Amino acid sequence: MTVAVPAGSNPAGGSPVGGSPAADRPSAAERAELDALLAELAEGERRWAATPLAERVALLDRVHAAVAAEAESWVRTASRIKQLPADSPFTGEEWMSGPYALLTSLDALARTLRAVDAGRSPLDGARLGQAPGGRVSIPVLPFTAHDRLLLNGFSAEVWMPPQVDEATVRRQAGLGALAPERTTGVGLVLGAGNITAIAPLDVLYELIAHNRVVVLKLNPTLGDLEPVYRRALAPLIEHGVLRIVAGGGEVGGYLAHHPGVAHVHITGSLATHDVVAFGPGEEGRARKAAGTPLLDKPMTSELGGVSPVIVVPGAWSEADLRYQAEHIVTQRLHNSGHNCIASQLVVVSSDWPQREAFLDRLRTALRRAPARPAWYPGSAQRLADAAAAHPGAEWQGAEGSRLLVDLGDGRGGGEGTDASVLETTEYFAPVLGVLSLPGTGADFLDRAVETANRDLVGTLGANILVDPATLKGLGRAFDDALAALRYGTIAVNAWTALGFLAATAPWGAFPGHTVDDAQSGIGVVHNALLIDGPERTIVRGPFRPCPRSLAGGEFALFPKPPWFVTARSAALTGRRITRFAMKPSWARMPAVFAAAYRA
Template identity: 30%
Template sequence: MITKIIETQNRMQVSEAIPPSSQAEMDRALNVLTAHKDAWAMMDIPGRIALLDQIKQDMPGVEGRWIASGLEAKENQPDSFDEFVEWYSISVIYRYIRILRKALQDILQFGKPEIPGKVSVRPNGQVVAQVVPYDWKEAMALPGIRAEVWMDPSVSLQNGGIPQASFYHTQDKEGQVCVVLGAGNVGGLIPGDFMHKLFVEGQVVALKMNPVNEYLGPLLEEGFNAVIKAGFLQGLYEGAHEGAYLRDHPAVDSVHMTGSDRTFEAILFGPGEEGRQRKQARQPQFTKPFSAELGNISPVIVVPGPWSEKDIQNQSKRLGSWLVPNSSHNCLTPRLLIQMQDWEHRQKLNNGIADFLEGIKTDKAYYPGSFELHQQFLDEHPEALQLGKPQEGHLPWTFIQDVDPTNEDDIVFKCEPFMSLYSETALEASDVVEFIGKAVEFANGKVWGSLVASIVVHPKSMKDPAVAEAV
């Protein structure tokens, strides 16, 4: 069941239950999408840009209610850091719109999107494209931040260069229907997923909201009314039963989800022992195209270097603060520090992180299963530090230090702690270069997931050619 956002005299409230989508409603939505999928596939670029412009005009009308509903659902206060986190989702939506619009203009003018930064080739022949900052606005908003895409080794700058905008160069386009199973944690991810399917892959979308944040559904429907009214997007609600009906429907060509690996594998292989056997045999029961973003135990490799006391203090706050946004219910939240065992500042850094977290306000652990998962980690690591002053419904900031790296079956290496928990392990190495190699091998080979990883290195360390090459 979902909820509407209603406005009282002083604040928004998440209330007024709405029933889940019935089978008839789901059929009706899929019929609408099927009737319009070819029109969307064949729509010209100016028509797509006009829809993006209309979305940009409509979204400001839902901003205030979006922020208020998120704060209400998570029991957070206005004018707080938590409100900033909610605004982040709104800003991400506008960034999607801005980048998609520019990409479409580039396709119209040049045949493909313009890569915003330098394109280079690594010594091994791998093509690298700088994609952040995207423009001068991002350069000002994100000073010192740069992001690159390292291409698949098969990509070459010869024979047409980097492949881009393949949908827009396809002849005889055929419409397709995609079911998007929306993320339950960060609202901004939801339009990111369905806008990618719409504007990059050219598919119409049946969006099934996650029960955790389905209160955003009516707001998304209002903000994206332009594509809904045109028959290219439909919003649907409730849980696993509705999701199963949609993904198995003969009108549906593909599925995308943002969620847990357990949900993904249950869909792909089926539940229980039979599903486990299918997974082992690599024989999926679900055979439609199925893309997913499934989270990660995000490692942070801390490279030893000439850190001052101020450096340790600053990096302790920085590393600790990465755990804080959205009650740590983020797929890219750093979860595991990897340090060099004999580094002289290792324990100082751990102590600094613990001291920082001890003084940070805890938040509601709103994601289902958080308390049970937290207890699983405590059962295996009763020595874990539990920090902060959690209220009812909150979890403490939890820090597990000195995890044995030789115990590959330890829960901290195998299970994503999708709540407010950090772990730390340390590797033996004779020098910094050897440590970097071992840490990378450990993160890639022993730690679950492949979504994101971070490396923290002192600028002076990068002046050592051996360290710079290893990084």
């Protein structure tokens, strides 16, 4: 049995949760239905405890087949929600951040469970290394032979906290799979409303990493995907370990505070997190200030923040200036800017001779990027708020739908305006700021790292752009700067979103946050190798696309990435790479490359 609670009067895009058991309670009939659903999951937990790893692998394989069967419907529905025409190149985003992300995660989790079931560590065969500060590093991308070709030139490694030794890392990898009979109750997943793979990925992590059965509460913004999710995740529903509910904040609030729920995971905003944890209004704020949550159970979260792009000054060609400007604009405009990992603040050197030329290319890229709707509820108001806070901001785009804010030195003098609002407000809309700091080389990089750590809200992801010659010149100082930058994922010449897409990479905020100071959240998800207690993920990519990468001394065969907002063949590439993920084979790879090289 599955339960669909009516959405009631909550509008799409309304808060996905309520604040307390007493606030905006569901009707008596809805409460009875939700109570029955949780009783079913209590029985499902007993079934999950008795499900051995081999059967869990078979279950994941069945989900994989169901997702493959639903991929077309999934992308079609997501595109309609986001107001994209069927022939728009932007539908490629829906392929890659929807069914493709889930299919690759299912494959990677199944590999991990097979290894544990055979008595091996998921990290067997991986060559662990050393990172600054006595950290163990774990290569997580490429992880398969197919990865090495499909993402040629890109890599990712996980850094563990200092003093965690290699033997411990290997021994503890596996998390809940090491003792599948030890279940941990019913988990509530409060689904995100922007990227369509997030909620299913969070469900998988609860089930596999934590041995928790799940009730998934959908965000109303993605409510039209409910039938797709039900069909795609049908094997989990039929096994009794997943239930899906729709509805507004009253449903989420009732479930979050229900005694039958042992744990809450939310992907969303810090404001919504605080409403769940402390309650709404003045009373909720007072509880947060006092450090006395209303929620009486553990809570994990992924909450976004203000993500920086640190541009290390160097000698760039005209092609480099244009390409990296498009790169940054992609990081802001992907999904119309409605991403928790969208880059919001570009940090450049005021002493860089090419600063003005680069900012000119950035303006051009922002202006010329293809138009698309700012579809997420409240986007227009957030743009207006940003414009009001920064009167000197520049409207860009054919319809003036994007905002560029040159903060100068951020102290409110000269061409700049006070940086504090942009540094502490996640706009979740097409707003891009530029902050200039003095210095070159390691001096600039260290100052930019200090600024990001000190002034920007959130610790989810940071990006660094640096040309190969400058990177070589920085030497060890660059790795030391990475170690000092306190973010959960750091991308060097790439976008941190690749860390989100890489199934084997942990995804979450830098560790150490608490419920009363959650910043970008608590805990990690994805993490298909089930690494215990990771500190951060470092993603690396080529500074230039192929063939310029080869001419510049980088052995990277990757063309302009298909996730660039200027990639003309993004839809075809997204469709083909998803078909490859449905049934990976070398024979399907040429078609993927043929599409990608038409970007």
